[in-house]
Amino acid sequence: MSSLEASLSMLKNGNILVYIGKGVLFTLIISVVAVLCSILIGSVLALVRNYCTKGILPRIIHTLAVIYIEVFRNTPLLLWIFICLVFCPCPAFLSRKMFGLTSVETKLLFKAAVALILFTSSVIAEIVRGGLNGIAKGQFEAAHAQGFNIVQTFVYIILPQAYRSILPTLLSQVTSTIKDSSYLANVAVIELMARVKQILSSASQYNGTGNINVSDVFVLFGFAAVIYFAINYTLSCVVRGMQKRRNRQSGLMKAA
Amino acid sequence: MSGIFSMRAWEKVWLYRGTFLLGLWNTAQTAVLAILLALALGIIFGLLATSGKKPLQTVSRIYVEVIQNTPILLQTCFLYYALAFSGHSIGIITTGILALGIYTGAYMAEVVRAGIEAIPKGQFEAAQSQGFTYLEKMYYIILPQSVKIILPPMVNQVVNLIKNTSCLYIIGGADLISLTYSFVTGVNTGGAYAPAYLVSGFLFFVICFPLSKIASTWELALKQREQRVEFAQNKTQERR
Numbered sequence: 001m002s003s004l005e006a007s008l009s010m011l012k013n014g015n016i017l018v019y020i021g022k023g024v025l026f027t028l029i030i031s032v033v034a035v036l037c038s039i040l041i042g043s044v045l046a047l048v049r050n051y052c053t054k055g056i057l058p059r060i061i062h063t064l065a066v067i068y069i070e071v072f073r074n075t076p077l078l079l080w081i082f083i084c085l086v087f088c089p090c091p092a093f094l095s096r097k098m099f100g101l102t103s104v105e106t107k108l109l110f111k112a113a114v115a116l117i118l119f120t121s122s123v124i125a126e127i128v129r130g131g132l133n134g135i136a137k138g139q140f141e142a143a144h145a146q147g148f149n150i151v152q153t154f155v156y157i158i159l160p161q162a163y164r165s166i167l168p169t170l171l172s173q174v175t176s177t178i179k180d181s182s183y184l185a186n187v188a189v190i191e192l193m194a195r196v197k198q199i200l201s202s203a204s205q206y207n208g209t210g211n212i213n214v215s216d217v218f219v220l221f222g223f224a225a226v227i228y229f230a231i232n233y234t235l236s237c238v239v240r241g242m243q244k245r246r247n248r249q250s251g252l253m254k255a256a
Numbered sequence: 257m258s259g260i261f262s263m264r265a266w267e268k269v270w271l272y273r274g275t276f277l278l279g280l281w282n283t284a285q286t287a288v289l290a291i292l293l294a295l296a297l298g299i300i301f302g303l304l305a306t307s308g309k310k311p312l313q314t315v316s317r318i319y320v321e322v323i324q325n326t327p328i329l330l331q332t333c334f335l336y337y338a339l340a341f342s343g344h345s346i347g348i349i350t351t352g353i354l355a356l357g358i359y360t361g362a363y364m365a366e367v368v369r370a371g372i373e374a375i376p377k378g379q380f381e382a383a384q385s386q387g388f389t390y391l392e393k394m395y396y397i398i399l400p401q402s403v404k405i406i407l408p409p410m411v412n413q414v415v416n417l418i419k420n421t422s423c424l425y426i427i428g429g430a431d432l433i434s435l436t437y438s439f440v441t442g443v444n445t446g447g448a449y450a451p452a453y454l455v456s457g458f459l460f461f462v463i464c465f466p467l468s469k470i471a472s473t474w475e476l477a478l479k480q481r482e483q484r485v486e487f488a489q490n491k492t493q494e495r496r
Contacts, residue, residue: 074415074464075457078422078433082440083457086449175325182327186425193329197426200337214342221334225326232325 006207007219013206016199022100023195024227030109030184030191031177034116035124038177039170041117042124045069047154049125050132065125072122077115077183084115085187101190108188116184120177127169131162168239168246175232196224265448269455275439276452279432280459283421286352286431290421291414293357298364298410303394305369316365323362328423331355336427352424352431360417367409371402404478411471415464432456 010016048065052058072080088111098106135158143153163170185194199206203216269276304316323331332355339345346354375398383393422433436456440449 070465070468071457071461074419074468075460076419076422076433078425079436079453079457079460082433082437083449083453086453179327182329183422185329193327193333197333212341214338217334217337217341221330221337224330225322225334228326228330229322233321236321236325 003207003209003213004215004219006209007203007213007215009208010199010203010206010216011219011223016206019199020192020195020223020227023190023192026099026109027178027181027191027193028231030113030116031174031181034113034120034181035170035174035177037117038121038124039128041121043128043159045121045125046128046132050129069122069125072119073126077119077180078186080115080119081112081183081187084111084118088114105188105190109184109190112184112187116177116181119180120173123176124170124173127166127173128162130169131166132158134165135161168242171235171239171242175235178228178232192224192227196220262448262451265451268448269451272439275435276432276455276459279430279435279456282349282430282435283418283432286349286356286421286424287414287418289353290356290360290417293353294360294364294413294417297357297361298368301361301365302368302372305365306372316369320362320365323359324366328355328359328420329426331359332423332427348424348427348430351427352421352429355423356417356420359420360413363413363416364410367406367413368402370409371406372398374405375401408471408475408478411467411474415468415471418464418467419460432459 045065045068048061049069052062052065085108090107090110094106094110096103096106101109139157139161140153143157148157181191182193184191185197189195189198200212200216200220203212203220204210207213207216301316301319304312305320307313332351335355336345336348336351339351379397379401380393383397388397421431422429424431425434425437428434433456436452440447440452
C-alpha cells in the first residue's frame, strides 16, 4: 500500500496542484473561447447554407459553406491540429511570453485553438441550422410585412428564436469541446490532459519512491478524470434541467 | 502551401504509399473491432437501462455518465499506462480497440435506450399479455420496431468512432493520422506536408462522408414519415 500513499502524496504537493489547476483554467478558457468564436462562424455558415440559394454568387458561397461544413465534420480534429501547426500563420504580437507560457507554447496554443475553432464551428453550424429549420415560415412573412429588411429580420426575429431553441444543444457542445480540447495534449503541454501526462512522466521525482508505479497512473489520471467529470456532469445536469422545464412548458401549452 | 503543387512532394508520397495503406489498414482494423465491441456494450447497457430494475439501471447510468463525461484521450492513456506499468501491456492497437469500444459503447447505450423508450408502452404490455418472455419480447416485438429509430444516430456514432481512432497518437499510435505525422516529420521522408495531409484527410473523408450522409438522409426520411402519420391522424380525428 505504500506506493499508493506515495502516489497520493503527489496530490498534496502545492506546486503540482497549482500546475494542474492552471491546466484546468486553460482547458476551460480554450473551450469557452472556441465555442464562442464557433457560434459566430457557425451562425454565418448556417445562414449561408440555408438561405443563399438564389442567384449565381450566393450559390457559389452556399456551395463553399457546404464543403466547409462537410469536410470539417468528416475528418478528425487531430489532422486539423497538425495542419494548423504547419500552415496557420500566427500574428507576431502573440509570439511572446504570455500567461506563464513560453513564446513557443503561446504560438502552439494559438494554432491549435484555431484548429479547434475550425472544427467546432462546423458542428455548431449544423446545430444552428437545426434551430433555423424549426422556425415557422410565418415569422419571415410577418417580419417582411412589418418592413424589416433581411439583416434586421435575422438579427431581431429569426436568430434570437433559433438560439433560444438550441441553447441546450449548444451547452452540451461545450461539454464536447472540453473533451475535444484534450487533443491539444498531442502537440503542447498547456491544458489539463497534457499537464497530467507530463507529471506522470516525471512522477518518480515527486512520489519519493524513485520510480513510476501503477498507482501513480491511477491517482493522476483518476484525479484528471474527476475534474473533467465534475465540470461536464454539472453542465449536462444544467442541460437536462433546461430540457425538462421546456418539455413541461410545451406540455402545458398543448394541454391549454 | 506551395507544397501542394510540388511534384517532388507528391512523388515522395507515392513512393511511401505503403505507409498510408498500413495506416489505413490499422485504422480500419481498430475501427471495425471497436464498433463490434461498442455495439455489444451498447445493446447490453441499453437493455439494462430500460429493464425497469433499479440496480441494473444504476449500473448502466454510472457507465454512461462516467464514460461520456471524460475525454477519450484520458481513457486511452489511462488504459494504456495502467496496463503498461503493471506489466500487462497488450499493444497499442488492442488498447485502442478496447478504449474506443468502451467509449462509443456509452453513446450506443444511450441511443439504444432512447430507441426502446420511443416504443409505445402498449407494445410491451401486449407482448407480455401474449406470454412472451423478456428476450422474446425484445427480439420479436420491441427491437425490430426501434431499429429504424436507432440506426441513424448509431451511424453517426460510428463516424465519430472512426474520427476518434486518432486518439491512438498519444500512446504512440499506428493509425493513419499518426503514421502520416511521422511520415511528414521523419528524417528521410519529411517535408511533404501538404500532399500527405491532403491524402490522409481525403481517406478519412471518403469513409466518413457517405456514412454521415446516409445517417442524415435516413433521419430526414424518418421525420417526414412521422409528420405524414401525424397529419393523417389529425385528419381522421377532424372527420370524426
